[in-house]
Amino acid sequence: MKKHVNGTELFVQDQGQGAAVILLHGFPLDHRMWQAQVESLSSHYRVIAPDFRGMGQSSIPVSPMSLTNYAQDILALMDELGIEKATLGGFSMGGYVAFALLRLAPERFSGLILANTRPEPDGQEGRKNRMNMAVSLYDKGAAAARDAMLPKLVTATTLQEQPQLVDSLKLIMDSMPAEGLVHASIAMAFRDDSVPLLSTISVPTLVIAGEQDAIAPPDVMKSMADHIQGASYHVIPAASHLTPMEKPDVFNALLLNFLKGIKA
Numbered sequence: 001m002k003k004h005v006n007g008t009e010l011f012v013q014d015q016g017q018g019a020a021v022i023l024l025h026g027f028p029l030d031h032r033m034w035q036a037q038v039e040s041l042s043s044h045y046r047v048i049a050p051d052f053r054g055m056g057q058s059s060i061p062v063s064p065m066s067l068t069n070y071a072q073d074i075l076a077l078m079d080e081l082g083i084e085k086a087t088l089g090g091f092s093m094g095g096y097v098a099f100a101l102l103r104l105a106p107e108r109f110s111g112l113i114l115a116n117t118r119p120e121p122d123g124q125e126g127r128k129n130r131m132n133m134a135v136s137l138y139d140k141g142a143a144a145a146r147d148a149m150l151p152k153l154v155t156a157t158t159l160q161e162q163p164q165l166v167d168s169l170k171l172i173m174d175s176m177p178a179e180g181l182v183h184a185s186i187a188m189a190f191r192d193d194s195v196p197l198l199s200t201i202s203v204p205t206l207v208i209a210g211e212q213d214a215i216a217p218p219d220v221m222k223s224m225a226d227h228i229q230g231a232s233y234h235v236i237p238a239a240s241h242l243t244p245m246e247k248p249d250v251f252n253a254l255l256l257n258f259l260k261g262i263k264a
């Protein structure tokens, strides 16, 4: 369904009943990347999977975005949906937004799941790559992000052996509005350093890495987990970046086990 919040229209999948779990997607994706998690969790939890402004079915931004702006959209959405407190899960770009949410309103979250994400900001080279991505998005449309990202999202074995998964991934990426992805690229290029935030996180935290993830490598994720008090850290074998889609059974088992221990 679509909701008018914070001066925009956001698409959100809202499924199940119980304690709320918000799942924030990555780039260049939308809520559909969480399909296996929504199916698995929604018999016990209220699962909220929004599309960020300018991605999926949400409206295109009309002015430049920062990660803080995406986070403000999510807070407004929580208000609109009557969710006072939730467990927050962020995958990659969704993790960057989760960090921004914890800066803005830590009291709204009772647990944290960080999947395949990293706390450091981009360096100069990273920013330059984002600018190049923005230019190719204007030249080639969403295919620019699809072609650059696909080989980094799943392992070479998955690319070869799971054509159905690859097809559904392509379907999601091809449906992205290119201009929305430009906004997201620029927002990520200039995101805050979240390293100082890590030691202030006081909610139960689950950190999930993919063994072959080159975007958020396991050693970076391990160091992130080490800076969060009491965080539990897991590496999913034979997985690349997109662990929730590539290894849904292992990912869901970790999630369900973690959620059982959280007080709403």
Ligand code: MLT
Binding pocket: 025, 026, 027, 028, 091, 092, 093, 094, 188, 215
């Ligand atoms: C993502 O999966 O959201 C992106 O890889 C994040 C990034 O490019 O930093």
